[in-house]
Structures are given as C-alpha cells and as structure tokens.
Amino acid sequence: MVYFDVRFAAKFMGVSSATIRNWIKTGVLGAHPHNSGKIPILEIYALQSKIKSGEIDRLNQRANKSASKKTITPNEYIPKELVGLVQQIIDICDDAELPVSGAMFITAIAYLIYSNEIALSDNDAKNQIRMSFRRSGIKKLILKWEDACQSEKQYATIAAISQAFAGQSVPKEQDFLGAIYQAMLQEGNKSQKGSYFTPINVVQTMISSQYQPGMRFLDPCCGTGQFLVCCARQKGCNYNDLYGIDIDQISAYIASINLLLAFPDADFEPNIYHCNTLTDIDLDSFLDEYIWMKNAFDLIATNPPWGAALNRQELSKLYPEVQSGESFSYFVVKCRDFLKEGGRLSLVLPESIINIKVHKDIRKYILGNYQIASINELGAIFTDVFTNVYRMDLTRTATGKDTENASYAKLNKIFELTNYSFMSICNNEANELIDKFFAQEYITLKDNADWALGIVTGNNQKYLSNTMKAGFEPIYRGKDIMPMRLGGAAQYIEFKPLSFQQVAPEWKYRAKEKLIYRFISDKLVFAYDNQGVLTLNSANICIPNIAGMDMCTISSIFNSKTYNHLFRALFNTHKVLKSNLEVLPIPIDFLGSETKIKEIIKAVLKGDEDTDAIDEYLMDYFKLSPKEKEMIWDMRI
Ligand SMILES: C[S@@+](CC[C@H](N)C(=O)[O-])C[C@H]1O[C@@H](n2cnc3c(N)ncnc32)[C@H](O)[C@@H]1O
Incomplete structure (x- = not known):
C-alpha cells in the first residue's frame, strides 16, 4: 500500500492541511490505523472520485490550477495525445516541490512500474514500501540514482504519477522520460547546455540509412539516447556495440533506461558514460580510462550542442583548430579521433555551418579531415528555434593525410574565395551552376x-x-x-x-x-x-x-x-x-x-x-x- 502524508494529500486535493486533518477526524478520509499522518492513496482516489461525481463538493480548485500552468512541451518530440500526460506529471512533481533531479527520479520509477520493470510492494512489518526489480541492470541504475529522494512523500508522488499513467498508452518507442525532462528544463537552462533533443523522424532517417549490424556506434553527447535507441531497434543490433556519453547526469540515466527498455529480453549495464566528452576524455594519453575509444567507432551520429556556453580558454588549448568557440565545432574535431579510418560522422547542425564566416575554421577542418558524403537541408525542425537545420554526413579520411576533399577538388578555388562556404556542396545543381560562372577567364574586384x-x-x-x-x-x-x-x-x-x-x-x-x-x-x-x-x-x-x-x-x-x-x-x-x-x-x-x-x-x-x-x-x-x-x-x- 502507498501512502500520502497530510501535506502532500492537501496539495494533491487542493485544500489546506487542516481540511485534510478534519476529513480524517470526521471519517471522510480513512487514515492509517496507527498513524493518522498517513493516508492510503486508495482513500485519496476514492475521495477524489466522490468529489468528481458531486458527492463531495471540492476539487475543482486543483483542476483549475493545473489548467492555468503552462509548461513548454517539445511538440516535435512527443505526440499530441501525450502532451496532457506530460503536463499532469509535471504538475504532480511541482506540487510535491521536487527539484528537477528528484522529479525525474520519481517519474522514472513510475515509468518503470508502468513498463513492468519495477513492482512496489508493502513491507507491513516495517511499514515500508519496497521496490522489486525484474532486471539487475535496472536495479543497479536505480540504486545509483536513488540518493536524491527517499521519503514517504516521494512514494506518494510515485503513486500519483502511476495513477496518471493508468489507462494511458505510451508507445514503447516513445522517449517519454526524455520528453518530460525537456519540458521540466527551463528554456534558459536548455539553451545553455544546447539540449534540444532531436525529433525521432530525423533520428530514424539518419540511423536507418547508415547503421549496419555489427557496427560499433557512439553518440558522444547522447542526451536521453535517441540515436542509440534507434540503432537498438535495427535488426541484428547488439547492445554491447552501443555507446553514449553525456555531460548531464540525468540525461545519462534516462539514456540508460531507454536502452534497457529497448532490449527487454536482455539484462545488461548500458555503455553510457557521464562525463565531459570534450575535456574529460584524452585520446592521446595511454593512461586515460577512455583510451580504448580512440579510432574505435564505425558510426557516430548525433545532434551536438550548438552555441553552448563553454570554457573557451580551456578548449582553445585542446582544440586549436577551432577559433570560433562554437560547441558543435569542438565535437566535429573530437569525433574524428573516435572514428576508425573510413568511419562515418553524421551530424545535425544549424544552417550557419554552411556559409557563415565565423565557421570557416570548422569548414576548413572538415575539408582537410573528412570526405563530405552529403549535406542536406532538413528545414526548421525544432519548436521555437527558427534556425534552418542541416544534416551533414562525413567520412573520416586517413590519419595524418591532410586530404583536399577529392570530390570537390575542382571547387577548391571557390572554397578559398568564399571562406570555405559549403553552399556549393549542398546541392549538386548549385554546384554545377557555380562552376559555369567560374569556367571563363575572369577577374574580380579584389585588389581592383x-x-x-x-x-x-x-x-x-x-x-x-x-x-x-x-x-x-x-x-x-x-x-x-x-x-x-x-x-x-x-x-x-x-x-x-x-x-x-x-x-x-x-x-x-x-x-x-x-x-x-x-x-x-x-x-x-x-x-x-x-x-x-x-x-x-x-x-x-x-x-x-x-x-x-x-x-x-x-x-x-x-x-x-x-x-x-x-x-x-x-x-x-x-x-x-x-x-x-x-x-x-x-x-x-x-x-x-x-x-x-x-x-x-x-x-x-x-x-x-x-x-x-x-x-x-x-x-x-x-x-x-x-x-x-x-x-x-x-x-x-
Ligand atoms: C542537442 S542535445 C542532443 C542530444 C541527443 N544527441 C539528441 O540528438 O537527441 C546535446 C546534448 O549534448 C550534451 N552535452 C553538451 N556538452 C557536452 C559535453 N561537453 N560533453 C558531453 N555531452 C555534452 C547535452 O547535455 C545534451 O544532452
């Protein structure tokens, strides 16, 4: 049995604690026989339905309160039918006054209960609630995450969220926890970390067109792990081949949960690491615990952070190639060392990569270190981010060979003239047309x-x-x-x-x-x-x-x-x-x-x-x- 305490019950019902105590006294609410401060959750729900049916004239307050709140729910990330559920869960966590970390932990447990990975049982002897786990992989993860929240009140919140899940059907392939996490993050915080998670259809096309079973795959800034999960769903994929890294601990936990849920019949500990990919991993030091990642991956696909606030001073020493200080550029450089020769890097990037002067550093780097397989415009795929987005597929060229990008060699002159603009690469038609303008002998206004x-x-x-x-x-x-x-x-x-x-x-x-x-x-x-x-x-x-x-x-x-x-x-x-x-x-x-x-x-x-x-x-x-x-x-x- 799960219990609410008086304060939480009051919040949940939208009444004062005094009213709850009064209801207990007058028998409207049945409380724990030995502890009037604990109210079985079933009692609360029973009362709730009496209020709804008009038997008791309360509750609308809370319903109104929920309706008046506005959470930013990532529309591109979650189907419309689930937006209400996301909002409801966030309201419950708000009412329980949980910080984002605690709220996500509680929500994750409720979600794992909903997914039949965790069962709650009452330990009557100790008057405690116990969690039992179907898989040790999930157990290890949850125990690691548990520190943040352990009170009765939080079990009450788990129960309230579980109740919200009841009767809902959340598709298995949906990154539901990721959607809630994104909605909980304030906009400011989100852009600071550059944490806009990629819409699933974009992830799907990037992975299904490039992933082959047996490939070792990495997302070096994996967020809640959508690229990894998408690989997991490809035929013949083995979880041992999937690796993710994220600087954000909660994202890393959710990515692990998502990966475990994607392989329901296996018990394992996902290869998800919580660290700063750009500064905590030194692929040139044999003493580094991640040294095995050097030249180890066949495919990297990700949406790296854009414009994230970073320690430029430290990074400029590690990545002298990047002068712009742009976060996605550091990832482009770092990823080269993760990839095997001939390995593929597939990125979601803002339009500015194509031709804005400040990014000429990374365009030049790309031309020297990768072969451009394709660049395609995806449109404005993120809600509230007006930037046009491009998908860029790059193949890592030989080590130490500062290749001039062979297939675009004929455009070298134009690259030099145009701050290495990729405009001409983006579409072949433009490319051919540009060639024609430069085919005749010409002069320019430069120095003239x-x-x-x-x-x-x-x-x-x-x-x-x-x-x-x-x-x-x-x-x-x-x-x-x-x-x-x-x-x-x-x-x-x-x-x-x-x-x-x-x-x-x-x-x-x-x-x-x-x-x-x-x-x-x-x-x-x-x-x-x-x-x-x-x-x-x-x-x-x-x-x-x-x-x-x-x-x-x-x-x-x-x-x-x-x-x-x-x-x-x-x-x-x-x-x-x-x-x-x-x-x-x-x-x-x-x-x-x-x-x-x-x-x-x-x-x-x-x-x-x-x-x-x-x-x-x-x-x-x-x-x-x-x-x-x-x-x-x-x-x-
Ligand atoms: C735009 S999100 C993309 C997440 C995921 N790859 C996706 O496409 O859905 C960028 C992610 O990069 C992570 N991140 C930012 N800086 C990082 C760093 N230095 N090392 C590792 N992860 C980082 C953020 O926490 C965030 O989860």
Missing part, C-alpha cells in the same frame, strides 16, 4: 577597387534632418538605392566628418564616379553615382578600378537576376559584404569598349531594351541550361 562604408553619425537625431537646410546636403540610406540609380533621399546632413562616429575619407564619397550598394540585403542592388553624394552605413561604396571596365557595366551585371542567383548560391546571406563581392567573377571578355554586353547595357540605359536583355545575354554567355535559365527567370529579387 576602393571601398568605403557609409557614415555612422553616432546620433542620427542630432545630425540628420528631414528637410533641406542651409549647409546641408542629401544623404542616402540602403533603401534609397535602386538598381542602377539613386532614389530620392529622405534625409539631409551637414558634412562634419570630425563629429561623426565612423566616416570614410571624404574623397571616396566625392569620387567622380562610384557605385553605391545596399548593405543589409539578400540581393545585390547597385546604383551608379557621379554626383559625389554621401551615404549612411546601410549603403556602402565601391569604386572599381579595372582597366577596360566601366562602372555601369559592373553595376548592370551585378544587378542582374543572373548574378543575384550566383550570389545566393554562393553566400545565401542577408548582408552584402565586401568580401563576398570580391569573389564575383567579371569575365575578361567583358573588358574593352566594343563588347556585346556593353552594347546591350547601353540600349537598356537608353530605354530601347529592358533589363531582361542583360540576363538573356549573361545566361547564354555562361552557357546555362534551359532548367537553370528557368530557375533564374522564376527567382524573386
């Missing part, structure tokens, strides 16, 4: 232009005016920049360079001819200016200096749909950076005064042709296929 940022006044209210005043002149913002021309300026300024926070040398603004381009933009918008106008910092300046190339030609081709398509394929950015513009190829065929492109541009500027004529010419020039042309015509810029 002067550049300037627009003015940062430091106090726009003070320095800018909406009307023209004496001594003032127009100043242009990004949104005033139109393809080929300046729109109307909406603001004016008195040019007092010494007063401004950031200002380029005046000659750059006053140049006889210059190009002005929008800085915050996902497309290229270039205007030609020969009036020496000023710009604010949302509009930057480029003064090309390429013999035989006039500025109108450069701005016309950069404004074209064709170049915008290339720009997106290479960078996919919302900021037009000088370093990106310096990559764009300007074919040397376009140099000189008598070229076809210039003839077309002249006609467009005169109004005899529209800008489509420029795109038609460019697409033919770069030998784009009908499909590529169609894509470009269809793009919205």
